[in-house]
Amino acid sequence: MTLHDAAGRDRLELAATLDAKLESLDLAGRLALAAELGHAVFTTSLGIEDQVISAAIGTHRLPIEVSTLETGRLFQETVDLIGETEERYGIDIRRFRPEQDDVDAYAAQYGLNGFYDSVEARHACCHVRKLKPLAKALAGADVWVTGLRRGQSGNRATTPFAEYDAERNLIKINPLADWDIDTINAHVERQAIPVNPLHKRGYPSIGCEPCTRAIKPGEPERAGRWWWENDEKRECGLHVPENAAQPVAEPVPQAS
Ligand code: SF4
Numbered sequence: 001m002t003l004h005d006a007a008g009r010d011r012l013e014l015a016a017t018l019d020a021k022l023e024s025l026d027l028a029g030r031l032a033l034a035a036e037l038g039h040a041v042f043t044t045s046l047g048i049e050d051q052v053i054s055a056a057i058g059t060h061r062l063p064i065e066v067s068t069l070e071t072g073r074l075f076q077e078t079v080d081l082i083g084e085t086e087e088r089y090g091i092d093i094r095r096f097r098p099e100q101d102d103v104d105a106y107a108a109q110y111g112l113n114g115f116y117d118s119v120e121a122r123h124a125c126c127h128v129r130k131l132k133p134l135a136k137a138l139a140g141a142d143v144w145v146t147g148l149r150r151g152q153s154g155n156r157a158t159t160p161f162a163e164y165d166a167e168r169n170l171i172k173i174n175p176l177a178d179w180d181i182d183t184i185n186a187h188v189e190r191q192a193i194p195v196n197p198l199h200k201r202g203y204p205s206i207g208c209e210p211c212t213r214a215i216k217p218g219e220p221e222r223a224g225r226w227w228w229e230n231d232e233k234r235e236c237g238l239h240v241p242e243n244a245a246q247p248v249a250e251p252v253p254q255a256s
Contacts (some may be wrong), residue, residue: 003142005037008169013163015171022161022175026231027052027058030175031145032163037171038142040064043134043238044093046081047206048184049147049176055193058089064145067094067137071129072103073208077198086195096133103128113210116228122211124238129208134238138168148174148239151181151224156239181221 006014014037021100022030031053034040042057042064044050057064068082082093106114115122148159159177160256164170176184181204188195198206202214204221213224 002250003171008166011169011171012164012166015160015243018162018171018173019160022173025180027056027175030063030173030233031056031060031062032065034143034145034173034175035063039140040143040173041138041141042066042145043137044068044079044085044147045198045206046085046201047147048188048204049149049179050178051081051085051195052179052184052187052192053145053147054085055089055169055191063140065094066091067096069130069133069137070097071133072098072178073129073210074210075196075198075206075212077196078206081194081196084139087196094137096137098129098133102132106171115211119229122226122229130238135168137247138170141170144168144170144172146172146174146239147176149176149179149181151179151182151221153220 003014012082018033018037022033026053028121040063042050042052042053044066048070054066056062057066064088070079070082077176082095082114085091086093090246108256110117110124115125146166150157150159158175161174161177163172165172181215196203196206203212203215203224204215205225206212211226213226213227215221
């Protein structure tokens, strides 16, 4: 039986076994193991951690598909980095964009920037611009590789190397779970990995332009994401079940 045919229970057990195994490997080894499991997809936000992973995939020619969610609201610096990374590492980064009908329907219901008005409106926007494209990016995948790190926020402090994502029936591999930001910075410097210039301007974590601000000295790494909301565990829903840590976005009516 291959991982592709494995039932959820088998994938759950496999994730527990993998977690210990991954801990003993270096980054390239962790990614190689992820690729051996089945069809592996890495979703990059072009953030500094994700650039480390893209560089390793390209340098070691690993059979891992690289995808990004082009939300339509990204910083120009982020969009520019997609092409630069492809060229530097000889990889193709697949772009997944929101459906125009969904975007139009969202704007009609909430306003283009309605995400500032309520948590519900914000989740509805992330649903249209991120979660639906993510579902397409992960369609047919057995393994989802991410750049999550324990040091990014309290919400991510217990990130394992491998976990079973029951909602998507995937094994999620987080090969940088135990890397701290100093290790990331030193690695990027050593390997001359291209990174988003916004990092040097006070943006350790970069999402959509209207929803990301620079952080002040001493603030947590993700304090600049959806800064107007009070919930310290705020996330966009990519890495938490849609019906768990946050309100479920109301389905956005299709434009007629
Ligand atoms: S981060 Fe902001 S602009 Fe981007 S999808 Fe979420 S609410 Fe919309």
